[in-house]
Amino acid sequence: MAIRINGAEIAVPDDARVSLLGLLREQLHLTGTKVGCNQGACGACTVLIDGERVLSCLTLAVQADERSVTTIEGLSGAGSHKLQDAFIEHDGLQCGYCTPGQICAADAMLREIAAGVPSYITADLAAPARLTREEVRERMSGNLCRCGAHNGIVDAILQVAAERTA
Amino acid sequence: MNPLSYHRALSTADALSRAGDGAARLLGGGTNLVDLMRKGVERPSALVDVTALPGTIEATAEGGLLIGAAARNSAVAAHPLVRSQYPMLARAILAGASAQIRNMATVGGNLMQRTRCLYFQDAAASRCNKRIPGSGCEAEGGFNRYHAIIGTSPSCIATHPSDMCVALAALDARIHVAGAAGMRTIPLVDFHLLPGDRPDIETLLAPGDIILAVEIPPSPVARNSAYRKVRDRASYAFALVSVAAGLSVREGSVEDVRIAFGGIAPKPWRAFRAEAALRGGPATREAFEAAVIEELAGATPPPEAAFKVELARRTLVAVLTELSGSDR
Numbered sequence A: 001m002a003i004r005i006n007g008a009e010i011a012v013p014d015d016a017r018v019s020l021l022g023l024l025r026e027q028l029h030l031t032g033t034k035v036g037c038n039q040g041a042c043g044a045c046t047v048l049i050d051g052e053r054v055l056s057c058l059t060l061a062v063q064a065d066e067r068s069v070t071t072i073e074g075l076s077g078a079g080s081h082k083l084q085d086a087f088i089e090h091d092g093l094q095c096g097y098c099t100p101g102q103i104c105a106a107d108a109m110l111r112e113i114a115a116g117v118p119s120y121i122t123a124d125l126a127a128p129a130r131l132t133r134e135e136v137r138e139r140m141s142g143n144l145c146r147c148g149a150h151n152g153i154v155d156a157i158l159q160v161a162a163e164r165t166a
Numbered sequence B: 001m002n003p004l005s006y007h008r009a010l011s012t013a014d015a016l017s018r019a020g021d022g023a024a025r026l027l028g029g030g031t032n033l034v035d036l037m038r039k040g041v042e043r044p045s046a047l048v049d050v051t052a053l054p055g056t057i058e059a060t061a062e063g064g065l066l067i068g069a070a071a072r073n074s075a076v077a078a079h080p081l082v083r084s085q086y087p088m089l090a091r092a093i094l095a096g097a098s099a100q101i102r103n104m105a106t107v108g109g110n111l112m113q114r115t116r117c118l119y120f121q122d123a124a125a126s127r128c129n130k131r132i133p134g135s136g137c138e139a140e141g142g143f144n145r146y147h148a149i150i151g152t153s154p155s156c157i158a159t160h161p162s163d164m165c166v167a168l169a170a171l172d173a174r175i176h177v178a179g180a181a182g183m184r185t186i187p188l189v190d191f192h193l194l195p196g197d198r199p200d201i202e203t204l205l206a207p208g209d210i211i212l213a214v215e216i217p218p219s220p221v222a223r224n225s226a227y228r229k230v231r232d233r234a235s236y237a238f239a240l241v242s243v244a245a246g247l248s249v250r251e252g253s254v255e256d257v258r259i260a261f262g263g264i265a266p267k268p269w270r271a272f273r274a275e276a277a278l279r280g281g282p283a284t285r286e287a288f289e290a291a292v293i294e295e296l297a298g299a300t301p302p303p304e305a306a307f308k309v310e311l312a313r314r315t316l317v318a319v320l321t322e323l324s325g326s327d328r
């Protein structure tokens, strides 16, 4: 029974009540992942499981058994991630509390777009989606920012997306 | 939360053998169950994870679609057949929750998420007939803007929160269920129950039953279909009113039509009366107006949700007008 977290094999907690968020922060001291609402409503706790964005507050750690979890610490690695640099450049944050969740969510969202997955506002559901400002806003709606840095966040994501397709 | 055991079921037989235990609950993505456990509303002592059971999405021999209960909501919405053949279903799923929650949520869990309101989730301080039968309903005379306007009872006025189920109701979906007595199939429109005097009982599932799949039959109207959701903010909010509709028009008259509403009732609300009023008649704005007025004639909205009658009327008329092509 083990969860791969940022590349390291971690034993699954004996107590099935422990959330993935609790395991990350309180047992592994990976405090980049934040606790906001603890009820699925804010996105601050977003991490990647097998590359897909999920909420660690509503995931029991044991559900991640045999799967691979990446947190903001794993994404940035030794240096910084392109999205982190772009957030700084575009003032995509103020207090920074929502930022790790925003970056994890944006990282996965860019892969979803690359795979052509539609959103609620995509006009033609059968065609591959294109990344517009409106699409970013809709696709990032699961991450709230109480400082209201959303415009900078959208700019940062669009810049990274443009660099990747260039 | 109570101490818990956890088991990931690797076969239906394995899941069935454990699900019969009264204190056990099935676990899909956990986005509803784990939340309610943390709030002290649900208190299982054993969880049987059913996400390793089949979650494939495939065409059926008769030209419909079969979706395994463990399919994630996002996988269903992204599937090429769903996007091209059942646009109302893809868009309904994409209208629900957030990308993170849709990645976690399963089809089985979405069908079985609780019909609920905020008072139901406030175990510490609010009376609720659904949580504790006979204790009263805090929403009556309280905050009831998000509550139901039709199909309610004096005991409960909560809405069914699912977007996906609204599209499935309009698509005549059938639920495949395994239980102690074997397999059975339940039409989605019968699956969820109105509250009556037992708001704590929300579906036809018996304890120990497991949803294995959802089947959508071939539909004459699915390709020309739409889902529209009206809410207090543009994204990541529950519906005030939503409409799933499919329409085929021939020489100006309604050849066939399917309509279901979300946000207005304790279950996904299939608008059978409106459909009957429209079928064979003119595909005009006036006819759409008359049909929805007939459908909602029995509405008894609580004070703060009175606006939903008019909102439902306008939303349906707008969707049908668009589908009929007469706004072009």
Ligand SMILES: Cc1cc2nc3c(=O)[nH]c(=O)nc-3n(C[C@H](O)[C@H](O)[C@H](O)COP(=O)(O)OP(=O)(O)OC[C@H]3O[C@@H](n4cnc5c(N)ncnc54)[C@H](O)[C@@H]3O)c2cc1C
Pocket (backbone or CB within 6 Å): A039, A040, A041, B025, B026, B027, B028, B029, B030, B031, B032, B033, B034, B035, B050, B069, B070, B095, B096, B097, B098, B101, B104, B105, B106, B107, B108, B109, B110, B111, B112, B113, B114, B161, B162, B163, B164, B209, B210, B211, B212, B236, B237, B238, B239
């Ligand atoms: C913040 C937030 C916002 C949301 N907004 C929306 C929204 O706008 N629109 C919307 O539609 N939904 C919304 N949801 C609800 C979400 O769609 C549901 O929580 C989700 O679909 C439940 O699926 P799950 O797999 O996580 O279920 P779980 O939480 O795992 O389970 C839910 C129930 O289903 C039962 N169950 C699971 N699988 C099976 C099975 N195979 N057979 C029988 N029973 C089973 C469980 O025992 C449990 O009782 C929101 C949720 C949150 C937290």
Ligand code: SF4
Pocket (backbone or CB within 6 Å): B115, B116, B117, B118, B119, B120, B127, B128, B129, B130, B131, B136, B137, B138, B139, B140, B155, B156, B157, B158, B199
């Ligand atoms: S509306 Fe239903 S769920 Fe809400 S408080 Fe009343 S009884 Fe409980």
Ligand code: FES
Pocket (backbone or CB within 6 Å): A034, A035, A036, A037, A038, A039, A040, A041, A042, A043, A044, A045, A046, A055, A056, A057, A058
């Ligand atoms: S802390 Fe998980 S969504 Fe808010």
Ligand code: FES
Pocket (backbone or CB within 6 Å): A092, A093, A094, A095, A096, A097, A098, A099, A144, A145, A146, A147, A148, A149
């Ligand atoms: S930067 Fe403060 S919450 Fe987003």
